Amino acid sequence: MMPTMYFNSHKIYDKITQVLAENKGTILFKTSWFTNIDTLVTSDPSNVQYIMNSKFSTYQRGSEYRNVLDFLGDAVFNKDLDEWMEEKKFTQAFFRENHYHKSTPKIIQYTLEKGLVPILELSSKNNRVLDLQTLFNRYMLDATCIMVTGFDPASLRIELPNNRLLKAMDDIGEALFYRHILPEKLWKLQRWLRIGKEKKLAEASKIFSQILSNYISMKRELSSKEVSDDELDGENFDVLKFYLLEARNDGSNEHVDKALIANLMTLFFAGRDTSGALLTWFFWLISKNPLVENKIVDEIRQNLAENASQKHIFSNVQELGKLVYLHCALSEALRLFPTGPFLPRVPNQKDVLPSGHKVDQKTKIMLCSYAMGRKAEIWGEDCLEFKPERWLSDTGGIKHVASNNFLAFSSGPWTCPGKELAFIRMKAVAATMIHNFHVCILDGQNIVPSISAILTMEHGLNATISSRWV
Numbered sequence: 001m002m003p004t005m006y007f008n009s010h011k012i013y014d015k016i017t018q019v020l021a022e023n024k025g026t027i028l029f030k031t032s033w034f035t036n037i038d039t040l041v042t043s044d045p046s047n048v049q050y051i052m053n054s055k056f057s058t059y060q061r062g063s064e065y066r067n068v069l070d071f072l073g074d075a076v077f078n079k080d081l082d083e084w085m086e087e088k089k090f091t092q093a094f095f096r097e098n099h100y101h102k103s104t105p106k107i108i109q110y111t112l113e114k115g116l117v118p119i120l121e122l123s124s125k126n127n128r129v130l131d132l133q134t135l136f137n138r139y140m141l142d143a144t145c146i147m148v149t150g151f152d153p154a155s156l157r158i159e160l161p162n163n164r165l166l167k168a169m170d171d172i173g174e175a176l177f178y179r180h181i182l183p184e185k186l187w188k189l190q191r192w193l194r195i196g197k198e199k200k201l202a203e204a205s206k207i208f209s210q211i212l213s214n215y216i217s218m219k220r221e222l223s224s225k226e227v228s229d230d231e232l233d234g235e236n237f238d239v240l241k242f243y244l245l246e247a248r249n250d251g252s253n254e255h256v257d258k259a260l261i262a263n264l265m266t267l268f269f270a271g272r273d274t275s276g277a278l279l280t281w282f283f284w285l286i287s288k289n290p291l292v293e294n295k296i297v298d299e300i301r302q303n304l305a306e307n308a309s310q311k312h313i314f315s316n317v318q319e320l321g322k323l324v325y326l327h328c329a330l331s332e333a334l335r336l337f338p339t340g341p342f343l344p345r346v347p348n349q350k351d352v353l354p355s356g357h358k359v360d361q362k363t364k365i366m367l368c369s370y371a372m373g374r375k376a377e378i379w380g381e382d383c384l385e386f387k388p389e390r391w392l393s394d395t396g397g398i399k400h401v402a403s404n405n406f407l408a409f410s411s412g413p414w415t416c417p418g419k420e421l422a423f424i425r426m427k428a429v430a431a432t433m434i435h436n437f438h439v440c441i442l443d444g445q446n447i448v449p450s451i452s453a454i455l456t457m458e459h460g461l462n463a464t465i466s467s468r469w470v
Helices: 002-008 012-022 045-054 062-068 081-096 098-126 132-149 164-181 184-193 196-225 239-250 256-288 290-307 317-321 324-336 419-436
Strands: 026-029 038-042 342-347 363-368 437-441 462-467
Touching: 012 026, 012 038, 012 363, 045 363, 062 164, 062 342, 081 098, 098 132, 098 317, 098 419, 098 462, 132 164, 132 196, 132 239, 132 256, 132 419, 164 184, 164 196, 164 256, 184 196, 196 239, 196 256, 239 256, 256 290, 256 324, 256 419, 256 437, 290 324, 290 419, 317 419, 324 419, 419 437
Parallel strands: 038 363
Antiparallel strands: 026 038, 342 363, 437 462
C-alpha cells in the first residue's frame, strides 16, 4: 500500500494525516510475505514519548535503517543509541568550543555578503525570477562546507555555477527516499544490477567521498604549514580541523579518513537540506500571510533602532536573539512542514505501546511529525493555520513545547545537537532578506512536497525581488 500511495500522489502526507486522525493517531499497515515486516505509523504523543524517552533503549534505528544509509558506513547518524551517545559527546564538544562561537557570525557574514545578497541585488535591478529553494540550498551548502571543512565551494554566486557536490547531494537524497519506501529486496536488486536510482546513488556517493577526501588532504597540508598547529585557531576554525586534532591526540590514525568522510557527509546533509527546505516553506507561508511579514518587519526595525532605515546584514548572534517573533514564525513553519516528516524506529523486543498496539522486531515504526503538526489535540482547532503567535509565551518570550509534541529536532537522547545553529542561520538569512528586500512569490505555481527524504518543494519556489532601499 505505502509505495503505491507515495508514487501516485503528492498528497500522501495529508492523506496519512487524515487516516491517522480517523484511527486515534495510530494505524498498522500489514504487509506481504515479500517484505516480512509490518509498518506502524503513529502521531500519538503518548506513543512518541514512550518510544523516544521512556523506553528509548528498546526502540532503535534498526538494521533496515542502517542498510538504507549504508553509504555512510560508521557515521554517527547511522549508529544505534550507545554508539550515537558516545559520538554525540564529540559533536557537543565542538558546539561548546569558544572558537566555534566566534567563527559562526563570521561565516554568516561572509556567505551573505559574497553569495546571497549580491544575487538578490542583481535580481532586483534586472527583475530576474529566482528559485528560492535553489538559492537556500546553495547558501546552506556553502555555509555548511565552510563550517565543516574550512573551504568555500562557492556554489552560491551570481552565475549559479554547476557544482558537483551540490548535484551529488541531490542525487543521494532522491535515492534515499526510494530506499525508504521500496522493499529492501527490490532496491538491493537494483543496487546489484547498478540500475535506476541505485546507480545514481553509487556514482554520487563516490563523487561526494572524493571531494571530501580532497578537503581532508588539503586541510592536513595547510595544518602542517601552520606555525602553531597544536592550537585551534579561532580565525580558521572548522569541524575538520577539530576532528584531525582530536584524532592525532588520540593516536588513532589508522581508519581516520574513512570515518571522517562518513561523519562529514552526515554533517553536510544535516546542515544543508533541512534548513534550505524550511526557509523555502517559510517564505511561501509569509507570502500567504502578509500580516505576519509586516510584524517581522516591524520587529526588525524596532531592534535596529537608529539603523532601521539602512541596509543591514544580520550576522550578530545577540542581535538575532532579539528577533523573537521571527523565531516563532520559523518554528510555526517547521510545525506545518517538518523537514523530516517521518522518524523511523524498530523495537529490539516485543512490546505494547500506550495506544495498545503490539509490536516486535518485525514491526517498523514511523513517527509522523507531519501529522503531529496538524493535530488539533496538540495545537488546537486552528492547527491548520499559520499562526506564529502560538509560540509566544505570556512574557513575550518563546514558548517551550515538549518534544513529544514537536519532533522537528527529534527527542530524548536522540535530540539534535545542532538546533541552535540551525535557527541562527535561518534567522540570519530571513532577517537579511526581509529587511532589505521585498520578496514576491509568483502566482500560479504548483506547490507540492517532493518525493525525497527531506520535505522540499517538488518544483521549487519562484519569486521576484525588489529592494526596500532605492
